[in-house]
Structure formats: C-alpha cells, structure tokens
Amino acid sequence: MKNSETRRLQKSMKKAAFLVTLLAFMLPSARTSAQQTEPDHYVDVRVIPQTETIKPGENLDLAIEYTIYPEWHLYWKNPGDSGIPIKNTWTLPEGFEIEEIRWPLPEKILVEPLANYGYKDTVILLQNLKAPETLPEGPIDLEATVDMLVCKDVCIPETAQLRLTLNTGIGEPADNTAIIEKAAAHIPQPLSGTTTFTEENNRLITRFKPETPEKLKNVQLETAEFFPAEWGVINHFPKPEQAFETDGTLVISQERSDTDIAELEVLEGLLTWTDSQGTYTGYAITAKPGQNGTSSVPVAGPADTSPVSPETENAGPAKVQKHKPELTSFSMALLFAFLGGLILNLMPCVFPVISMKALSLAKLSGKEKAEARAHGLAYTAGVIASFIVVGMLLVFLKTAGSAVGWGFQLQNPVVVAGLAYVLFLVGLNLMGFFEIRTNLGNIGSSLADKHSMAGSFFTGVLATVVATPCMAPFMAAALGYALVQNAGVALSIFIALGFGLAFPYLLLCYIPAAQKWLPRPGAWMKTFKQFLAFPMFAFSIWLVSILAQQSGPEGVFMTLLGMLFLAMAVWLTHFRKPLCNCGILARTPLLVCLLLPVMSLYAVAEIPPAGNSYASSESFGxxxxxxxxxxxxxxxxxxxxxxxxxxxxxxxxxxxxxxxxxxxxxxxxxxxxxxxxxxxxxxxxxxxxxxxxxxxxxxxxxxxxxxxxxxxxxxxxxxxxxxxxxxxxxxxxxx
Missing domain, CATH: 3.40.30.10 (Glutaredoxin)
Structure with a gap:
C-alpha cells in the first residue's frame, strides 16, 4: 500500500513539476504579449545617413525612418481636417544647414466626417544636410528632436530623440545609398505642363494640363484628387468632382474652405490617383491663378457640355464639339418617338409583358366591347403615365445640371435589385403561386372589377419599366432631341413614345376584327400563362448579373437573400389559418419576410461600387x-x-x-x-x-x-x- 501511495505521490509531483516548468516558460511569453498589446510608444524612429562620412562643402542625404504601430498613423505636412504634421528639429554644429523635409506621397485617411492625409506602417522622410567649407576635426555630432502626433481611435503626442555621429574614423563607413534611392522613388515628381486654379461658386477648380496626354493616360477618373499643401484651402472630406477634357486636361472641383483663394499667388499640392492596375501614384503640383469660367466641372453634379473655350478648340484633333443633330423638327421627333415605341413591343425585354396582355384580351374576346376598350385605355394610361414620370425626372435632373440619359435609373444598384424583385414576384404570380388581392382583411369592400382595371394600368407601368434596358430604332434620335428642348416639348415626345408602345394593344382592344387574330380561349391559356413566368425569371436573373458588376458579390448575395424571403412570404400566404392563435403575432412571420427584402435593398445601397467594368472584361478592345x-x-x-x-x-x-x-x-x-x-x-x-x-x-x-x-x-x-x-x-x- 505504501509503495502504491508513494508511486501516486511521485506521479503527482512530476505533474506539478511539469506544470510549474510550463508556467515558467509561458510567463515571459505572456509578458511579451502584454507589452505588444500595450506598448509604451507607437512609433520607432531612427536616422539613416547615405554614408557615415562627410567632406567640406558636401551634401549628405539623411533618411528618417518612422515605423508605426499597426492601425495607427502619422500626418503629412497638411494633416487635413485634424492632426499635426511630423516635425524634425535639428541641433547642428556651426556652419551646417539642413533643408526642409521631402515628403513622400501620403494617403487619404477617412474618419467620417473628417479626412486626413498621412502615413501608416513605415514611412521615410528625406532631408539634405549641407556641410560648411571648413569642418571641425574629429567626429561630428548631429541631434534631432522629433515631435509627432500618432493616432488611431485616440491621438497621442510622442517625442523621439535622434543622435548621429559622422566622421568617426572607426571602421569602414556604411553605404546606405539603396535605402535613400528607394525612399526618393516615393517622392512625387513635378507634373510637366500647365496647372491653374480658380474659385467658382465657392469651389476650388484646379485644371491640370500635362505636356502630353500620356502623363495622365492611366488615371482612373473617380480616384483622382488634389491634396493642397496649405491647410484651410478645401474641405477635405466631401468627394471631389472630376472631369477629363478631350485635350487631356484633368479638371477637379472641390468644396473650398476658409482661405481666400483670390489672394493666393501660387497653390502647391499633390495630384493623386489610382491607375487601372490598382497602383496609387501622383505628381507634385505648382498651380497658378487661372481665369474664371473655363471649368468643365460644375459646382455640383456632372460635367458641363457647353461649348469649350477657343483655347481648347485649338488644342488638337480631339476637340469637343456638338455634332449636327439628326432631328431638327418637332413633328419628326414625335413621329420617331411613336415609331420607336411601336418597335419596343418586339424587343425581348417588353415582349413577355405584351404577351401577358394579349392573353388577358383573349379571355375578354367573348365579352362586351366596352370592357375590352376599358382595359386598353387603362393599359395605355399606365404606359403613358410612366413615360411622363420618367420624362419629368430626366428633365428635372437635366435642368439641375445632371448629365443623365435614357436608362439612367438602371445605373442605381437599388433600382436594379428592386426591379429584380418585382419581376421575380410577377413570375411567381404567373406560375399561380399567389394571387394579388385587393382587400386587406376586413378593411374596405370588394374591388374585383376595379382590380382588373388596376391590373391593366399596372401592367402598363411594368411594360415601361422593363422597356428601359432597350433602345429601339428611331428612339435614340427622338430622345436626343427631347432632352435639349424645353420641358413641354420633351414631355410631348415621351408621351408619343409611350403611345407608340401602347398602340398595338390599344388597337386590338378597339378593333374587334383584329381580335380574330388571337387564339380562342381554352385550357392552353393556363399553360401559356405559366410559361410566361420563365422570361420573367430569366430577366430577374439577368438583372442580378448586372448587380455583380455594380455592387460585387456582396450585392448579389443581399439581393438573392431578399428573393429568398419574398419566396417565403409567398409560401406563408398559402396558410388559410394563422400558424398560431396569438393575435397580431400570427402575422409577424409574414411581415418579417416582407421587411427583410426592404432591408436587403438598404444594404445594397450601402455597398460601395464594385469597380468591375463590363468593358474591361472584354478581351477585344x-x-x-x-x-x-x-x-x-x-x-x-x-x-x-x-x-x-x-x-x-x-x-x-x-x-x-x-x-x-x-x-x-x-x-x-x-x-x-x-x-x-x-x-x-x-x-x-x-x-x-x-x-x-x-x-x-x-x-x-x-x-x-x-x-x-x-x-x-x-x-x-x-x-x-x-x-x-x-x-x-x-x-x-x-x-
């Protein structure tokens, strides 16, 4: 027994010894981890000379390297809306001089609603040291005090002391030329050409005209920004407006701040952008005052299309000009709009909707003529009302200075996702999974007859919505004419376009003989109605594929998730009795399933543009x-x-x-x-x-x-x- 207890005791002691040893090894690691989590400073600074010797009258580059703690940042010479730039204060022997800091390209750091300019990870600032013609004997000591503000969620001022000794005469001097050259490569070079600035309607307008267009060939326009070197010139957070003129001049419009731009004799800063390969780069800029009224970027909204100045007209073969319009007659524009609307009925985006109406008309063919005509008028009213709304939006946006055109709403991912939802629901309706009811519980009375009229009206609206991705012959010339005319003329042309789209169905409704072309009602109609759901599903899938280019995979996921909940909502409508006897809570699952697609649309709206280009995906061109x-x-x-x-x-x-x-x-x-x-x-x-x-x-x-x-x-x-x-x-x- 004693031997057994002794063995157990020995085993326990061995386990305890192992745990104590393991703990002893872990403690230094834990201390190290704690130190990494809570450092006593967030920036390590050192000075690296090009070489450790200097001769009388020579220049010597010094690299001051700042290693910044992850997720923290330092500031450029113009810190932006907040912050303090890095400051190096040197103590030099008599006769020595040191030049100003040569700053590498900073990045824009957004901390909504503020924007700053600065550096993360590691940055090297260069300064040039000039020696006097006579040097003291022996080693030469240089000292610097580095003051900086390092920020993340909070900002902490830090100070570092640097010391450098040259001409020690001990050993072979180090050669750090490669480090200096690498740092110099990150310093923006001047943009050769002409850069001017003006103030227009409380905005800073900067025009960058390079000597050759190749200088700015790879600029991705939406990424181009101007960082003024002087504080207080612009408000840094608002997104700038950018435009290219056809002679290669880049124009950037930014919201100005407190500085009186009219008093500036020169404006220095940086032109930055990201190229098509994703490389962030830029030029150093020295701009001079220009003449007002020459900018192609308005104070708000897109590029102006007014005739360019004579200087730009003579800039080269790519001058901006208004080409002679195809239509100069209002009557011809109306005719072209009507013909374009007629042809829209044959386009793949509209044809399934027209087939739906023809199917409903076949059901009415044996009924009174008045009812068929009423449906035709309701459908026509829906089409024309929708075209009037689209036309009014276009005219309003054009009047407000926006450069928009036919199909502009499909440039918005939320509209694309919403339209995909609508067509998905229409498809489910055609398949017979649910019917649209006009009464809500016990509220109101039966609106069966009115519902069929409303159905015709909203089918007209749907026909207009699905027509927007299509551009039929004659339409382009008519719409181009409309959008440069006054509101009354423009809306007349949109009405003519809508009337052309509605005309074939209206004709069938008003001419009984034409209804003989339609097949007789029968059991086939239910099958054909279900078949029409598949073009709707196909159209919905196609719209989701567009979202992949507009909002990326995240936008596609959120839209498909919304469709899932819409399908679940349709499924829940099949329960004639509530899922539980719990009052208003019985409807909660249905309400949630209807609310979640709306939340998905909101999520799509918040997703930044994907940056995928349909054009760039083509191997040809x-x-x-x-x-x-x-x-x-x-x-x-x-x-x-x-x-x-x-x-x-x-x-x-x-x-x-x-x-x-x-x-x-x-x-x-x-x-x-x-x-x-x-x-x-x-x-x-x-x-x-x-x-x-x-x-x-x-x-x-x-x-x-x-x-x-x-x-x-x-x-x-x-x-x-x-x-x-x-x-x-x-x-x-x-x-």
Missing part, C-alpha cells in the same frame, strides 16, 4: 476614356468607339452578333482600327457628355472616326445605326 480617345485621334489610325452598358440588351446583342465576331475582328486588325469601349453600366459623366456630343441620351452608340487624309485632316465621325450588323461596320470602314 480597350476601355474608353477621353484621354485615350485623344491619343487615338492623334494617331493616323481609324478609331471605333462603342458606348454600351451591362443592362442594355440591345448593346449586348449588337456586341455578340456584329462586333465580337471573327469577321469584324479581322476587319479591325487589317485596317489598324483602334477600338475603345465605354461602359455606362454605372453612372459616368464623361460618357454621358460624349453621348450628348452626338445628340444621344442613351446607349448603344457607335462612332467611327476614319483615318486622316494626306493633309492630316480626319473626315467627320460617322454615327452608326443602333441595330448593328457586320455589314454596316464593314461598309463604314471601307467607305
């Missing part, structure tokens, strides 16, 4: 920008410009059947044609301005610029038809 067009037109090659959008069905059909095919590719290659694709899936003011140059308010638009003749003059650009064929392209090229 290059993404459009005004600068790329200017460069292409400076060459001796023909140029073909395609303006398209992922939500434009006409665009995608044309591209697949007429452009992105072997024969057209060969034509472009054989004729050295430079091919540019402009993507209007998301709002782009530069593309909108380009469309307006040719009297267009929507896509598709195809422009061919012929090669210059022997004198160097290009023929006038050719606007190709909206319904494109390979033959049309080949004829334009070989003309």
């Amino acid at each position: 290059e993404s459009y920008s005004p600068v790329k067009l200017a460069l292409a037109l400076e060459s001796k090659n023909p140029v073909f410009v395609e303006m398209t959008a992922a939500w434009c069905i006409t665009c995608k059909v044309n591209h697949r059947l007429a452009i992105n095919i072997e024969s057209t590719r060969k034509t472009f290659k054989d004729n050295n044609i430079e091919y540019l694709i402009g993507d209007w899936t998301n709002y782009d003011k530069e593309i909108t301005a380009y469309l307006e140059e040719f009297g267009r308010s929507g896509v598709p638009v195809y422009i061919f610029y012929g090669a210059p003749d022997e004198s160097g003059k290009r023929p006038d650009p050719v606007l190709l038809p909206q319904i494109l064929t390979p033959g049309i392209i080949h004829a334009a090229v070989n003309k």
Whole structure:
C-alpha cells in the first residue's frame, strides 16, 4: 500500500513539476504579449545617413525612418481636417544647414466626417544636410528632436530623440545609398505642363494640363484628387468632382474652405490617383491663378457640355464639339418617338409583358366591347403615365445640371435589385403561386372589377419599366432631341413614345376584327400563362448579373437573400389559418419576410461600387476614356468607339452578333482600327457628355472616326445605326 501511495505521490509531483516548468516558460511569453498589446510608444524612429562620412562643402542625404504601430498613423505636412504634421528639429554644429523635409506621397485617411492625409506602417522622410567649407576635426555630432502626433481611435503626442555621429574614423563607413534611392522613388515628381486654379461658386477648380496626354493616360477618373499643401484651402472630406477634357486636361472641383483663394499667388499640392492596375501614384503640383469660367466641372453634379473655350478648340484633333443633330423638327421627333415605341413591343425585354396582355384580351374576346376598350385605355394610361414620370425626372435632373440619359435609373444598384424583385414576384404570380388581392382583411369592400382595371394600368407601368434596358430604332434620335428642348416639348415626345408602345394593344382592344387574330380561349391559356413566368425569371436573373458588376458579390448575395424571403412570404400566404392563435403575432412571420427584402435593398445601397467594368472584361478592345480617345485621334489610325452598358440588351446583342465576331475582328486588325469601349453600366459623366456630343441620351452608340487624309485632316465621325450588323461596320470602314 505504501509503495502504491508513494508511486501516486511521485506521479503527482512530476505533474506539478511539469506544470510549474510550463508556467515558467509561458510567463515571459505572456509578458511579451502584454507589452505588444500595450506598448509604451507607437512609433520607432531612427536616422539613416547615405554614408557615415562627410567632406567640406558636401551634401549628405539623411533618411528618417518612422515605423508605426499597426492601425495607427502619422500626418503629412497638411494633416487635413485634424492632426499635426511630423516635425524634425535639428541641433547642428556651426556652419551646417539642413533643408526642409521631402515628403513622400501620403494617403487619404477617412474618419467620417473628417479626412486626413498621412502615413501608416513605415514611412521615410528625406532631408539634405549641407556641410560648411571648413569642418571641425574629429567626429561630428548631429541631434534631432522629433515631435509627432500618432493616432488611431485616440491621438497621442510622442517625442523621439535622434543622435548621429559622422566622421568617426572607426571602421569602414556604411553605404546606405539603396535605402535613400528607394525612399526618393516615393517622392512625387513635378507634373510637366500647365496647372491653374480658380474659385467658382465657392469651389476650388484646379485644371491640370500635362505636356502630353500620356502623363495622365492611366488615371482612373473617380480616384483622382488634389491634396493642397496649405491647410484651410478645401474641405477635405466631401468627394471631389472630376472631369477629363478631350485635350487631356484633368479638371477637379472641390468644396473650398476658409482661405481666400483670390489672394493666393501660387497653390502647391499633390495630384493623386489610382491607375487601372490598382497602383496609387501622383505628381507634385505648382498651380497658378487661372481665369474664371473655363471649368468643365460644375459646382455640383456632372460635367458641363457647353461649348469649350477657343483655347481648347485649338488644342488638337480631339476637340469637343456638338455634332449636327439628326432631328431638327418637332413633328419628326414625335413621329420617331411613336415609331420607336411601336418597335419596343418586339424587343425581348417588353415582349413577355405584351404577351401577358394579349392573353388577358383573349379571355375578354367573348365579352362586351366596352370592357375590352376599358382595359386598353387603362393599359395605355399606365404606359403613358410612366413615360411622363420618367420624362419629368430626366428633365428635372437635366435642368439641375445632371448629365443623365435614357436608362439612367438602371445605373442605381437599388433600382436594379428592386426591379429584380418585382419581376421575380410577377413570375411567381404567373406560375399561380399567389394571387394579388385587393382587400386587406376586413378593411374596405370588394374591388374585383376595379382590380382588373388596376391590373391593366399596372401592367402598363411594368411594360415601361422593363422597356428601359432597350433602345429601339428611331428612339435614340427622338430622345436626343427631347432632352435639349424645353420641358413641354420633351414631355410631348415621351408621351408619343409611350403611345407608340401602347398602340398595338390599344388597337386590338378597339378593333374587334383584329381580335380574330388571337387564339380562342381554352385550357392552353393556363399553360401559356405559366410559361410566361420563365422570361420573367430569366430577366430577374439577368438583372442580378448586372448587380455583380455594380455592387460585387456582396450585392448579389443581399439581393438573392431578399428573393429568398419574398419566396417565403409567398409560401406563408398559402396558410388559410394563422400558424398560431396569438393575435397580431400570427402575422409577424409574414411581415418579417416582407421587411427583410426592404432591408436587403438598404444594404445594397450601402455597398460601395464594385469597380468591375463590363468593358474591361472584354478581351477585344480597350476601355474608353477621353484621354485615350485623344491619343487615338492623334494617331493616323481609324478609331471605333462603342458606348454600351451591362443592362442594355440591345448593346449586348449588337456586341455578340456584329462586333465580337471573327469577321469584324479581322476587319479591325487589317485596317489598324483602334477600338475603345465605354461602359455606362454605372453612372459616368464623361460618357454621358460624349453621348450628348452626338445628340444621344442613351446607349448603344457607335462612332467611327476614319483615318486622316494626306493633309492630316480626319473626315467627320460617322454615327452608326443602333441595330448593328457586320455589314454596316464593314461598309463604314471601307467607305
């Protein structure tokens, strides 16, 4: 027994010894972890000389390296809305001089509602030390006090003391030239060209005109910003407005702050942007006062399309100009709008809706003529009312200074997701999964007859909504004419367009003989009605694919999640009795399932743009920008410009059947044609301005610029038809 107890005691002691040993090893690690979590300072600073020796009269670069704790940051010389810039105060021997800091490119740090400029992780500031003509004998001591404000959620002032000894005469001096050169590569170089600034309507307008357009060729316009070196010139948080002119001039409009811009004789700062490869870069800027009234960026909203100044007119072959409109007559515009509306009925986006109405009319064919006509008028009223609303929105936005066009609402991811929901529900309704009721519990009375009229009206609304991704022949010229006229003329053209869309169905309702073309009612109608659900589902899927480019995978996920809850809400309506006898709580699951899709739309609205480009996804062609067009037109090659959008069905059909095919590719290659694709899936003011140059308010638009003749003059650009064929392209090229 004693031996057994002794063995147990020995085992227990061994376990205790092991645990004590393990704890002893863990304690230093725990202390280290605690020190890493709660450091006594957040920036380590050291000075690195190019070399450790200096001769009389020489210059020596010093690199001051700041290693910043993760998620904390230091500040640039203009810290932005808050903060204090880094300050190095040197104590030097007599006769020595040190130049100002050479600052590398900072990043914009957003802490809503503030914006700052600064550095994270590691940054090296360069300063140049100049020695006098006579040096003291022996080692030379340099000292510096570094004052800085390091911030995360809170800001902490820190001070570091630096000491550097040169000419020690001990050992071989180190050569840190590689470190200096690497740091110098991050210092922005001056932009060669002309930069001017003006104040217009309480905004700072800065115009950057490089010597050659190649300097700014790879600028992604929405990322371009100007960081003034002087504090108080602009309000830093509001997003700037940017625009490119066709001579390569970049214009940035920013909300000004307290500084009186009129008193500035020079304005220094940085022009920064992210290029198409995702590289963040920039130029150092020295701007001089310019003349007011020359900016192509308005105080709010997109680019102005007014005629450019004479200086810009003579800037090169890519000058901005308004091309002669196809329509100059109001009566012709009305006719074109009516014809365009008629043709819309044959477009794939509208045809399923028209089939739905034809199906309902077949049910009425044996009833009174008055009822059929009433349905026709209700449908027509829905179409025309919807076109009036769209027209009024367009006219209002144009009057307010926005550059918008046909289909503008589909540039908003929330509208795209909402339309996908509507078409998904229409599909479920056609499949017979649920019926739209007009009474809410015991409230109100039966509205069965009124409901059928309301159904016709809202089918007209739906036809208009699904028509927006399509652009029929004649429509483009009519809408282009409408959007440069007064409100009354513009709305008249939209009414004519709506009347054209509604006319075939209205004709069937008013001419009994025409109803003989419709098949007789029968059991087939239920099957055909269910079949029509599949085009609705297909349209809904296509809209979700557009969201993938507008809002990325997160937007797609939130939209599909909303559809899931809509389907669940439809399922819950099949229960004739409440799921429980708990009063108003019995309806809670249904209300939640209806509320969650709305919350999904809100989530989609909060997702930042994905930055995916339909145009850049094409292996054939290059993404459009005004600068790329200017460069292409400076060459001796023909140029073909395609303006398209992922939500434009006409665009995608044309591209697949007429452009992105072997024969057209060969034509472009054989004729050295430079091919540019402009993507209007998301709002782009530069593309909108380009469309307006040719009297267009929507896509598709195809422009061919012929090669210059022997004198160097290009023929006038050719606007190709909206319904494109390979033959049309080949004829334009070989003309």
